[in-house]
Amino acid sequence: MLALGFVLLSLVARIHAISSLPCTSTSEGFPIVQDGQAIPILVSVEDWEGVHIAVESFASDIERVTGIKPEVVTQNATSATATRAVIIGTLGKSALLDGLETSEIEGEWEAFTTGVVSSPIPGVEEAYILAGSDKRGTIYALYEHSEQFGVSPWYWWADVPTPHKDELYVSTTGCSHGPPTVQYRGIFLNDEQPALQNWAMEKFTNGSGSAATGSPFNHLFYVNVFELLLRLKGNYLWPAMWSSAFAVDDSENQRLADIYGIAMGTSHQEPMSRASPPEWNIYGTGPWNYTSNSEAIYDYWVDGVERAKTYETVYTLGMRGAGDLPLDESTNIALLERVISDQREILTKSYGNTSISTIPQIWALYKEVEGYYEDGLRVPDDVTLLWADDNWGNIRRFPLEAERNRSGGAGVYYHFDYVGDPRNYKWITTVELPKVHDQMSLAIERNATRLWIVNVGDLKPYEREIEWFLSYGYDSSAWNADNLDTYVTRWAQRDFGLEETDAALVSSIVANLTRFNARRTPELLTAQTYSLVYYREAESVAQAWDALVEAAEGVNDKLADDFKPAFYQLVLHPVLASANLGKMLISAGTNALRASQARLSTNNLADDVLEKFDYDYELETRYHSLLDGKWNHIMDQTHLGYYYWQQPMMNTMPTITRVQGKKQALSGAMRLVVENNPGAWPGDNPNQCAQGYSCPPPSITIDAFDVFGNKYVDVGAGGPKAFTFNVSTNASWLTVEPAGGSVSADSPESRVFLSVDWDQLEAGSTSAVATFKSLDEDQHSLSVGVTVVASNTKPSVPADFTGFVESGGVVSFEAAHAARNTSVDEITWKELPGAGRTHSGVTPWPRGDANFTVGTGPSLEYDFFSVNDGVNATAHVYVSPSLNGLGRDQPLGLGIQLDASVNTTYFMPVSAPGTLPSVWTQFVANASVEIKVPFGAIEAGEHTFKLWMVEPAVVVQKVVIDLGGLKPSYLGPPESKYQYGV
Known part of the structure; x- marks a missing residue:
């Protein structure tokens, strides 16, 4: 007897399949x-x-x-x-x-x-x-x-x-x-120009494409897609649509899809199995307007159904305006009801004796169409409601409890790629699997499991993410928030033949690659995104990219040659290209800053930007040259120099500037810049002080709980003259490393670190001066004194205190690092490893519809110590930009408490049906929502901060408590030091 069931297979040293089925x-x-x-x-x-x-x-x-x-x-x-x-x-x-x-x-x-x-x-x-x-x-x-x-x-x-x-x-x-979790699981090839279309034109045509549309997407192309989908346990496809018409471009396309076993659909804005607008432009007559031209459009839809009905087809119902735009403002719900009624009539007539309830149909609630639904437009129960995300991976709405038993069920239209506001993202992978799992697990919890479709752009470079999306839809029980890294580890073992240790390293590389790119997509990054002055943010980001490149190249060096083309496509190129772009923009920003500081290294950074701009093209060319040009054009997508949401017509290098490198700065050979200050000494600089001239000498503060443990001073060249320098101090507790050095045009920067021997100091603030003296090749000398304030807060923090300690007027901690996690009604806060911009996220678990008034639900508690008395405290809570998925009547909410003061915030504004909140562009661009809650003055000493569950599906990433010292940055201050009480 053959039995149906599941048996788990233990992880072995080498794996040839991600699945755990013991076949x-x-x-x-x-x-x-x-x-x-x-x-x-x-x-x-x-x-x-x-x-x-x-x-x-x-x-x-x-x-x-x-x-x-x-x-x-x-x-x-x-x-x-x-x-x-x-x-x-x-x-x-x-x-x-x-x-x-x-x-x-x-x-x-x-x-x-x-x-x-x-x-x-x-x-x-x-x-x-x-x-x-x-x-x-x-x-x-x-x-x-x-x-x-x-x-x-x-x-x-x-x-x-x-x-x-x-x-x-x-x-x-x-x-x-057994049966899959999701009945229909598929991908949408979209935004396919320039990369996929140019590649396919070269590989599958004689250079001319379809006679009707010029499209290269013929059956020679699609059979490769069909086979891939089936190998990935997918069964559904929205074909390439812009300037393409699946059924017209090649008469074999529909037939072969059906033979292979792929159910064909058309996108959210292409009703009745017709590729609109390309097919309408060829075969239609009159305007795409059902008020004035319904007869022609009706007949057009009839032809589409007659053409498709002998094949396995999922029909898209409804109607959008021409070119994937909203319908004319005069369109009302009554007209759309008529549209859907007529479309159902067409299906009933075309399919004869077949019950229409057995014909798969979807109504995509995309953008303004969701508004029509919220305003009362309804479709028959057997039609699948296809809920959409916001094009950035945040599902706009899930089925409510009353909607979860419809015979047609519900599904999700999701995005890994998008063209539109606030900016396209279609060049390279920016998809975090923890984010996708967070959203799609909610879809499963709320019965949106009839059909999943994901926009994958050119298909490459989203290979890994496509496979996970389809795998999760096929068997959601296999993957959860805690084993996503296991999925990537198995993937790396299977596709690169790696032992488990190296495969785990690849999993870490991929997790960081997608985290770094998801913080802000490469297309949205600017030279000023990361702080060039505070918290060593830009430097830390650049160093993290360097570490990622080193790790990826290290794995690549271990691989046999036949694995290297795959590794380049799937790991190495995304890492190298993303790191290069990210560091290029940081160099461009630093170039502009150093120009204002009259530093000769401005020119070195300009050269670095140009070098990285050229390297960007080299990496693309390397990809296109793989395997005798098999993938030529697949990386054609432009990605540098966006002026608005649409892709630039050419890559454009970030703006750079230069200083006159042959001429000395007016202030002399040495330029001095202290950490956390954009100014430069000696001489005048607009950032030294508000007046901009006659400013005092630089100063710097170090406290006992400083995250980095030191502060730096950069000694730079102010022109072509070489010089030597030394640093002396008037206090034994102040350590300087190095205490001197040389600077020249060939080596225009030297960094000096200042640190404190706290054992020599009593409690409170103590000052000293570090004097930087330079002597140039013409025997001209300069001297700049840097005041160093040592704030010894250690004695004020009790030895038995356990928790985070204020430093620099800030307490910062990751949401996952709570001291206490209190459950209510078997709901607790769960960590989502890898979610968010810096470490992870936390969310109420298990998922459901339950909500609480603040103070009654599950809570997280964090202990911290404030070293200053009477300062105003403001909490900055960073949450993932989820939307009000349970509807307008149940917006996302969170309870935020500091000591006895409690605040309930509904941080995602409710917007008109079918629209997004006005702050949405900022939220998705920043990949987080900043909730700012002022609490007033607090005393020095121990405090407790709490997060309370109010609504489900909230994902909290990080908390920063501003005690008067918070500086501007993108990611917020690094996590504060944590003291373990004795």
């Missing part, structure tokens, strides 16, 4: 290839054509692994002469399965079961059976085994090598998988 065995199972021989594969002639295609692929996969291709025998009878065989079949389409116990998958959607059976048919003594409940169930069984044998789903699309094995075995107990 294959190492050496003791049923042999598929043994002693140089492959057993034959039997498949019924009556089975689906798509199954036969997959069987041939399966046989080829076995050959990829072993070098031996099994014979595929197409059976037209229920007997064979092989002692052993692999028998593949679909219930109801294969007589080879007659008499076998498969009741556990009968009637199920896309289920399969496998196992070894004795004497399954006359002439075969023993066989390994792969049985599918339907066409895709059988195909998924085949590709699950292919992956476990060692063939990555990305063997073609990302050139992942297949490791060689002499022998292949499958488990004698078999494996099985």
Whole structure:
């Protein structure tokens, strides 16, 4: 008897599949290839054509692994002469399965079961059976085994090598998988110009494309997409739409999609299986206006349905304006009801005796269409409500409790790529899996599981994220917030042949790559995004990029040559290109700052920007040159020099400036800049003081709980003259490192660190002076004294205190680092590892609809110590920019408490139906929402800060308490020091 069920497979040193289904065995199972021989594969002639295609692929996969291709025998009878065989079949389409116990998958959607059976048919003594409940169930069984044998789903699309094995075995107990979590799971090829379209034009056409539209997306292109989707357990596709028409560009496209087993749809703004506007521009007459031109549009839709009805099709209902714009303002709900009624009438007439409730239909509640729904427009119960995100990965609304039992169910239209406000993001991966999991797990919790579709732009470079999205939709039980890194580790083991340690390193690299890019997408980054002055922010970001590059290149150096093209595509290029762009912009910002400071290194930074601008193109060219140009054009996307939301027509280098490097600064050879001050000494500088001239000498403060433990002073060249310098102090407790050095045009900067021996100081503030003296090559000397204030706060903090300690007038902590986590009604705050801009996020768990008044729900508590008395405290709570997914009547809320003072904030403004809040652009650009709550003056000493659950689905990233010293930065101050009481 073949049993349907799940068995977990423990992680081994090397993994050839991400799945945990125990389908294959190492050496003791049923042999598929043994002693140089492959057993034959039997498949019924009556089975689906798509199954036969997959069987041939399966046989080829076995050959990829072993070098031996099994014979595929197409059976037209229920007997064979092989002692052993692999028998593949679909219930109801294969007589080879007659008499076998498969009741556990009968009637199920896309289920399969496998196992070894004795004497399954006359002439075969023993066989390994792969049985599918339907066409895709059988195909998924085949590709699950292919992956476990060692063939990555990305063997073609990302050139992942297949490791060689002499022998292949499958488990004698078999494996099985029931119906998927989400019924339809697919991708949307979109925004495909310039990259995907240019690449496809070169690879799949003679240079002219479709006669109707000029599109290169013919069946030669699409069969690769179909196969990839099936290998990834997907089943649904929105085809490339701009200047393309799937059914018109190649008459084979629709037929082959159906044969392969892909259900075809059309995007949110293309009703009734027609590619609009391209097809309307060719075949339509009159305006795209159902008020004035309904007869022509109706007939146009009839033709679309007649063309599609013999194939597996999911129909998009409704109507948007031409060019994916809102309908004319005069359009009202009554007209849209008529549109949908007419479309349903067309389906009823075209499908004849078929019940319309069995025809898959979706109504995409995208942008203003959601507003129509909220204003009362309804569709029949059997139509799937396709809820949309905000184009930036934040789902606008989920099904409410009363909407969760509709027969048509609900789904989600999600984005990994977007063209529009506040700016396009379509160049490189910016997708954080923890963010996607956060949103899609909410979709599952709230029954939005009929259909998931994700906009993936050019498909590359979102390979890893596409696979996870489809995998999670296929089996949501496999992945949770705590094992997303395990998914990436297994992916790295499978696709790069890495041992577990190196694969875990790749998982860390990928997590940081996407975190850094998601903080602010590369297209939105500017030279001023990260603070160039405070908290060493820009420097820390640049150093993190350097560490990421070093780690990725280190892994690459260990790889065999045949793995390097895949690693470049999937890891190394995204890291190198992202790091280069990020550091280029930091250099451009620092270039402008140093010009204002009259530092010769301004010119070095200008050169660095130019070098990185050229390197950006070199990296793109390197990608296009891989494997004799297989991926030429796939990185054509421009990404530098955005002037507004739309892509620039050319990459433009960030603005740079230069100082006159052959002339000395008026103030002399030495330029002195102290940390946390944009000014420069000696001489006048607008940033030294408010007056801008005759400013006092520089000063710097160091306190005992400073995160970095020191402060720096930069000694720079003010022109071509070389000089030496030394630093002296008038206090033994002040340490200088180095105490001197030399600066020249070839080496125009030297950094000096100042630190304090706190054991020599009493409590309170103590001052000293560090004197910087320079002597240039003409024996001209300069002297600048830097006042150093040491604030010894250690004695004021009790030795037994445990918690965060104020430094520099700020307390900063990650939301996950709470001292206490109190549960209520089995709901607690859970950490979402990797979520957010700096460390992680926390959210109430499990997900649900429950809410609380502030002070009654689950809470997080943080202890901190304020060293100054009577200062005003303002809390800055950074949360992820989720939307009011439970509707206007239940907006996102959070309780924020400092000591006894409590505040309830509903931080995401309620907007008009179908619109986004006015602050939304800022929220998504910054990848966080800053909640600012003033609490008034507090005393020095111990304090407790609390976060209270008010509404579900809130994700808190970080908390900063401003005690009078907060400086402007993008990511906020680094986490304060934590004292462990004795």
